Amino acid sequence: xxxxxxxxxxxxxxxxxxxxxxVVKDLQLDIAEGEFITMLGPSGSGKTTCLMMLAGFETxxxxxxxxxxxxxxxxxxxxxxxxxVFQNYALFPHMTVYENLAFPLRVRKIxxxxxxxxxxxxxxxxxxNGFETRMPGQLSGGQQQRVAVARALVFDPAVVLMDEPLGxxxxxxxxxxxxxxxxxxxxxxxxxxxxxxxxxxxxxMSNRIAVFNDGKVQQLSSPAELYEKPVNSxxxxxxxxxxxxxxxxxxxxxxxxxxxLSNAEILSNAISVKSKGEKTTVSLRPxxxxxxxxxxxxxxxxxxxxxxxxxxxxxxxxxxxxxxxEFILKVPNSTSNLELKVSQEIKIGWNSYDARALDPK
Amino acid sequence: MSSETxxxxxxxxxxxxxxxxxxxKKNKIKAFLLVAPLLLFLFITYVFPIGEMFTRSVDDxxxxxxxxxxxxxxxxxxxxxxxxxxxxxxxxxxxxVLIENQTQGKLGQRLNKEKxxxxxxxxxxxxxxxxxxxxxxxxxxEQIMKVHKRWRDVEYWQAIKRTAPPYTMAKxxxxxxxxxxxxxSIAQVDEDRRIHRILWLxxxxxxxxxxxFCFLMGYPIAHLLATxxxxxxxxxxxCVLLPFWTSLLVRTAxxxxxxxxxxxxxxxxxxxGLVADDNRPEMMYNxxxxxxxxxxxxxxxxxxxxxxxxxxxxxxxxxxGKSLGGTPFVAFWKVYFPLTIPGIGAGCLLVFILxxxxxxxxxxVGGASGTLISNQIAYHMKTTLDWSFASAxxxxxxxxxxxxxxxxNKLVGVDNIKLG
Numbered sequence: 001x002x003x004x005x006x007x008x009x010x011x012x013x014x015x016x017x018x019x020x021x022x023v024v025k026d027l028q029l030d031i032a033e034g035e036f037i038t039m040l041g042p043s044g045s046g047k048t049t050c051l052m053m054l055a056g057f058e059t060x061x062x063x064x065x066x067x068x069x070x071x072x073x074x075x076x077x078x079x080x081x082x083x084x085v086f087q088n089y090a091l092f093p094h095m096t097v098y099e100n101l102a103f104p105l106r107v108r109k110i111x112x113x114x115x116x117x118x119x120x121x122x123x124x125x126x127x128x129n130g131f132e133t134r135m136p137g138q139l140s141g142g143q144q145q146r147v148a149v150a151r152a153l154v155f156d157p158a159v160v161l162m163d164e165p166l167g168x169x170x171x172x173x174x175x176x177x178x179x180x181x182x183x184x185x186x187x188x189x190x191x192x193x194x195x196x197x198x199x200x201x202x203x204x205m206s207n208r209i210a211v212f213n214d215g216k217v218q219q220l221s222s223p224a225e226l227y228e229k230p231v232n233s234x235x236x237x238x239x240x241x242x243x244x245x246x247x248x249x250x251x252x253x254x255x256x257x258x259x260x261l262s263n264a265e266i267l268s269n270a271i272s273v274k275s276k277g278e279k280t281t282v283s284l285r286p287x288x289x290x291x292x293x294x295x296x297x298x299x300x301x302x303x304x305x306x307x308x309x310x311x312x313x314x315x316x317x318x319x320x321x322x323x324x325x326e327f328i329l330k331v332p333n334s335t336s337n338l339e340l341k342v343s344q345e346i347k348i349g350w351n352s353y354d355a356r357a358l359d360p361k
Numbered sequence: 362m363s364s365e366t367x368x369x370x371x372x373x374x375x376x377x378x379x380x381x382x383x384x385x386k387k388n389k390i391k392a393f394l395l396v397a398p399l400l401l402f403l404f405i406t407y408v409f410p411i412g413e414m415f416t417r418s419v420d421d422x423x424x425x426x427x428x429x430x431x432x433x434x435x436x437x438x439x440x441x442x443x444x445x446x447x448x449x450x451x452x453x454x455x456x457x458v459l460i461e462n463q464t465q466g467k468l469g470q471r472l473n474k475e476k477x478x479x480x481x482x483x484x485x486x487x488x489x490x491x492x493x494x495x496x497x498x499x500x501x502x503e504q505i506m507k508v509h510k511r512w513r514d515v516e517y518w519q520a521i522k523r524t525a526p527p528y529t530m531a532k533x534x535x536x537x538x539x540x541x542x543x544x545x546s547i548a549q550v551d552e553d554r555r556i557h558r559i560l561w562l563x564x565x566x567x568x569x570x571x572x573x574f575c576f577l578m579g580y581p582i583a584h585l586l587a588t589x590x591x592x593x594x595x596x597x598x599x600c601v602l603l604p605f606w607t608s609l610l611v612r613t614a615x616x617x618x619x620x621x622x623x624x625x626x627x628x629x630x631x632x633x634g635l636v637a638d639d640n641r642p643e644m645m646y647n648x649x650x651x652x653x654x655x656x657x658x659x660x661x662x663x664x665x666x667x668x669x670x671x672x673x674x675x676x677x678x679x680x681x682g683k684s685l686g687g688t689p690f691v692a693f694w695k696v697y698f699p700l701t702i703p704g705i706g707a708g709c710l711l712v713f714i715l716x717x718x719x720x721x722x723x724x725x726v727g728g729a730s731g732t733l734i735s736n737q738i739a740y741h742m743k744t745t746l747d748w749s750f751a752s753a754x755x756x757x758x759x760x761x762x763x764x765x766x767x768x769x770n771k772l773v774g775v776d777n778i779k780l781g
Binding site: 055056057076077078079080081082083084086087088090091092093094103104107108151152155161 | 675677678680681682683684685686687688689691692695696699700
């Protein structure tokens with residue numbers, strides 16, 4: 001079975017609610033069949049609007065949305081055959097778990113025996129067998145969440161949309177649910193469009209992540225690439241932790257460039273700078289900078305420790321480095337690193353390849 | 362398990378229950394004192410008057426007090442043939458006391474209600490007694506029987522015996538167009554005189570239809586109120602509540618202006634050519650007027666509970682219904698509607714109960730065919746001054762409401778009601 005790489009296609013989609021502000025601007029997004037794609041962004045970035053347009057609860061102001069090659073902008077939600085998991089689960093409180101799951105099957109006029117089978121299968125998928133006669137109110141948050149997932153999948157939809165489904169759960173439950181949803185996706189191969197503002201959730205679950213800001217997709221790539229190679233400073237800032245230096249390009253040759261800061265010059269990887277004299281923000285992941293490196297690194301500076309925060313498995317060290325008092329280091333907790341003290345002068349080094357010179361903030 | 366059977370002590374060795382009671386005592390007294398005014402108020406204005414109404418509605422002590430010796434003697438009488446001498450002499454001495462107190466007229470009137478013809482024969486007996494025509498040394502039975510032939514008729518004595526109990530259900534029977542026949546059985550009044558039963562049925566009918574109309578109009582309004590953005594819904598809410606802030610009398614009067622034959626609505630119908638000018642429909646002083654005015658006045662009582670329930674229904678539930686493949690109708694009928702049932706129950710019960718006892722509006726716009734049982738109660742309170750009958754009907758209305766409440770509880774469950 002060949003997978004359609006444009007199973008869901010947003011084609012030049014604009015959306016405005018009031019005719020003045022565009023909530024979604026010129027969205028161009030292809031989602032492959034069987035893919036787990038996450039729309040990630042701060043609130044108000046237009047990600048939920050995109051999801052609602054796909055589900056059919058909002059209409060695009062301009063452009064088309066295609067599902068498996070067919071334009072669906074004029075198809076009402078109930079005919080789209082798209083499953084949806086809502087933020088607050090939206091389980092029908094007056095129906096039992098069984099009735100909730102049977103609802104999409106009953107409206108499709110499926111035989112009773114067939115319904116029983118499908119409901120049973122869906123419940124075993126989320127390991128909730130034996131809960132058929134419970135009311136949603138008698139279930140815990142995590143169980144309700146699983147019922148919602150099972151309900152969105154029970155009628156074998158081509159696409160399942162999830163709108164911040166784990167937002168109301170506590171941290172531990174959220175993490176275990178992340179894996180559970182990921183495994184369900186892997187085992188049945190349904191296309192999932194997932195919306196969240198939690199970056200760690202996006203990183204653990206997705207095949208690809210679309211980072212939204214200001215109505216636009218800032219970057220669409222795999223989690224690893226998104227983290228390792230952010231294309232602009234918004235993405236670098238939004239995904240994971242980030243140390244930044246603001247400066248000016250003083251020299252550029254191929255992929256490498258020199259960035260002049262107020263009191264020093266650092267070697268960086270030229271990503272979005274092209275010529276000398278450009279303003280730039282250099283982004284460096286905290287775990288890529290090492291304390292007292294043993295191997296040779298092309299950026300070596302010394303700074304004063306401002307603060308040491310113990311985190312169990314690692315220690316966060318805040319250093320005043322090159323005029324940036326917020327420079328963060330993540331130091332793994334090995335015996336050699338326990339000597340770190342505030343006001344101590346330490347040497348810090350990193351490879352120029354890991355320091356990405358991006359657009360200025 | 363064992364800890365439940367053992368007595369638990371506090372750290373100071375006092376049993377836990379005792380200590381808890383002591384600690385809570387002050388709060389309990391405080392709570393009681395706070396509700397005490399309301400309890401007192403409820404007792405004075407609610408429990409006590411209803412009790413008073415009940416005693417008044419069944420009270421029939423007047424004759425019992427007037428003819429003590431008669432009823433004492435009648436205890437031994439089987440009531441089939443003319444009573445024995447003791448009954449006659451007892452009645453004679455009772456009646457003489459009444460004449461001395463000049464209250465014999467009341468007895469005649471009351472007995473006349475029980476059986477026609479008593480008024481004249483008691484007056485005749487009074488004149489004989491006043492002229493000292495009765496010789497107390499002779500048989501009193503013979504002498505009274507000579508006064509008028511009706512005194513020889515056993516039916517009249519049976520009628521007296523029927524009034525003996527100090528309490529009677531006669532008023533309640535009258536409210537249902539029934540009465541105690543001569544032989545003590547319950548009989549129906551003639552068909553052309555059954556006014557109360559028609560009124561009861563009409564009251565139920567009007568209350569039912571007003572409830573239905575209110576529901577049909579209130580449901581969409583409440584839905585709109587619950588889903589509109591705040592600034593519009595507030596405006597709409599004011600429109601719904603506006604009638605609340607206007608005097609009931611003013612509202613009813615404005616309906617009179619609108620609905621009368623030369624009124625605004627009729628003028629409009631004539632203007633757009635819906636009806637001929639000389640054939641204006643009558644929309645007032647009949648059921649139509651009552652329906653229209655009562656529906657408008659009671660509408661907020663339907664809208665408010667519905668609104669408060671709908672407000673709590675998350676819009677994502679309808680969306681979920683649709684995204685799962687339900688048509689908008691199916692999503693509404695299977696998901697939204699069942700969730701509004703508590704509001705529907707509360708609204709309908711509220712409107713129905715208010716409608717069943719409605720008074721001013723039907724009195725003003727109802728005319729002859731649009732008046733309700735409450736108007737009949739008021740009529741007996743103000744015009745005929747038959748307070749006991751009015752009390753009886755009021756209590757029948759109250760128990761009707763309680764029955765409806767009970768049925769509702771059986772069908773839907775009162776716990777489901779949500780008033781706000």
